[in-house]
Amino acid sequence: xxxxxxxxNSCKETFSLLQSVNSKREDSKCPKCGSRNIEKxxxxxSCCIIGNNSGFDSSGLHASHTTG
Numbered sequence: 631x632x633x634x635x636x637x638x639n640s641c642k643e644t645f646s647l648l649q650s651v652n653s654k655r656e657d658s659k660c661p662k663c664g665s666r667n668i669e670k671x672x673x674x675x676s677c678c679i680i681g682n683n684s685g686f687d688s689s690g691l692h693a694s695h696t697t698g
Contacts, residue, residue, distance in 0.1 A: 640665035 635646050638660035645661055659666045 635671045636660070636668045637671045638663060638665055639667040639669065644671065 631648050631650055633646050633648050635644065636658065637644050641660060641663040643660055643662040647658055649658065655668070655670075656666060658668060660668055
């Protein structure tokens with residue numbers, strides 16, 4: 631099951647949830663205030679994977695396209 635990151639629009643808390651890919655937004659709520667007024671946000675983990683572990687250098691260019 632993937633981990634999804636959310637932002638609570640009520641209390642501005644950011645949090646992560648381990649959820650099924652079939653889960654619905656209404657199945658989720660903020661652990662701090664209990665609000666269901668939440669939205670998915672970009673995962674910082676996915677940004678790290680793209681930038682550091684998939685053949686891309688620190689500039690964001692694919693290693694096979696760098697010169698030097």
